[in-house]
Amino acid sequence: MQASNTLRSPKAVAFTILILCSFTTCIQAHEYWLAPIKPVVKVGSKALINIKNGENFSGPTYPFNTERVKSISITNEHNRQSYTGRLGDYPAIRPTMNAAGINSISIETNAQQLIYSSWEKFVGFLDYHGFTEVQERHLKHKLPKVEVSENYTRSAKTLVQVKDANAQAPQATSNSVSARYHEVLLPVGHEFEMVLLEPPYGDVATVRLKLLFRGKPLGNRQAEMFWKGDKTSRLIAITNAEGIASFELPGEGDYLLNAVQLTEPKNKEVHWMSHWASITFTRSNTDQ
Numbered sequence: 001m002q003a004s005n006t007l008r009s010p011k012a013v014a015f016t017i018l019i020l021c022s023f024t025t026c027i028q029a030h031e032y033w034l035a036p037i038k039p040v041v042k043v044g045s046k047a048l049i050n051i052k053n054g055e056n057f058s059g060p061t062y063p064f065n066t067e068r069v070k071s072i073s074i075t076n077e078h079n080r081q082s083y084t085g086r087l088g089d090y091p092a093i094r095p096t097m098n099a100a101g102i103n104s105i106s107i108e109t110n111a112q113q114l115i116y117s118s119w120e121k122f123v124g125f126l127d128y129h130g131f132t133e134v135q136e137r138h139l140k141h142k143l144p145k146v147e148v149s150e151n152y153t154r155s156a157k158t159l160v161q162v163k164d165a166n167a168q169a170p171q172a173t174s175n176s177v178s179a180r181y182h183e184v185l186l187p188v189g190h191e192f193e194m195v196l197l198e199p200p201y202g203d204v205a206t207v208r209l210k211l212l213f214r215g216k217p218l219g220n221r222q223a224e225m226f227w228k229g230d231k232t233s234r235l236i237a238i239t240n241a242e243g244i245a246s247f248e249l250p251g252e253g254d255y256l257l258n259a260v261q262l263t264e265p266k267n268k269e270v271h272w273m274s275h276w277a278s279i280t281f282t283r284s285n286t287d288q
Helices: 010-022 119-128 134-140 177-185
Strands: 031-036 041-044 049-054 069-075 080-082 102-109 113-114 149-163 194-195 206-213 222-228 233-237 243-249 253-264 270-282
Touching: 031 149, 031 253, 031 270, 080 222, 102 177, 102 243, 134 270, 149 194, 194 253, 194 270, 206 222, 206 270, 233 243, 243 253
Parallel strands: 041 149, 149 270
Antiparallel strands: 031 049, 069 080, 069 102, 102 149, 113 149, 194 206, 206 243, 222 233, 222 253, 253 270
16 A cells, blocks of 8 residues: 655654654653753643653653553642643643642553563663662572563643743742642652652752652662753662652753552562653743
C-alpha cells in the first residue's frame, strides 16, 4: 500500500514515530517529567506542557497517549480538576489556566513493562538510584541475570505560575508561602508521590520535598535534584524518617526533582516493580 503524501513530510514522519514509540517500549526507565513550554502564563491562556523522558534533563518529547495515562489533574489554590487529553496532542497537556497564582499539573501513568538488555544495565540502574541491597536480593531469590523484567509507573508534577493581567500575585517569600499555596502542594493520591513543602519561588533558598509511598512517608530513600542553569548538575539527598529531603537552590534555571521506589511485585509476571516520582519548576528573577 502506498504511503500518503502527508506522511512524507519530515514533521509528519517525526510525529508518526513519536506515536509509535508511545505504544511500544521506547520510553525506558529513566527520569520522566513534565516540561512547560512557558513556566509563566496569563489567566485564560493555555499552558502547553510536554511529557519528556530521559537523563540529565535531556530526552525525547512524547505526544499524549490515552492508553498510558491513568489520571491528570490541575490544582490551584481554590480547587482541583481532572483533565482529559486527546490522543496525539502535541504538546501532550494543554489546559486553559483560569486561576491566578501557582498551579500544579499532575500526571499518573498506567504500568508499563521493560526488559533490561543486560545484567550490567540493570545493575547500573540500581547503583544510580541508590538501591545497593537489591542486587543481592535479586541473586538470593535466584532470579535470572538475563532479560531482567520490570513494570514501572510514573507520577510527575510541574508548577506553572499564572498571572492576572490586572493584578500581580504577592511575592512568595519564605515568610508568606504556607497559607496561600498550601492547597496547591497537597498530595493528590498517587501510589508513589513527591510533594513540595513550600513553593520554590521568591527569596526561598532551600526546597524541601516529601516522598509518600501508598500514603505513608518513605524514609531512607534517595532523592535527586537536577538543575539546568548556567550549567547542568545533579545533587543527591536521602530522606529522613518523615520522608523529607532538602536541597539548596543554586540560582535561576530549570529544576527537576526525582525519586524512585523499587518493590517486589505481588505476581511473578515480572521480577521487579519500579515507581517514579518527579516535580519540575523554573526559577527566575521575576518570580512571584
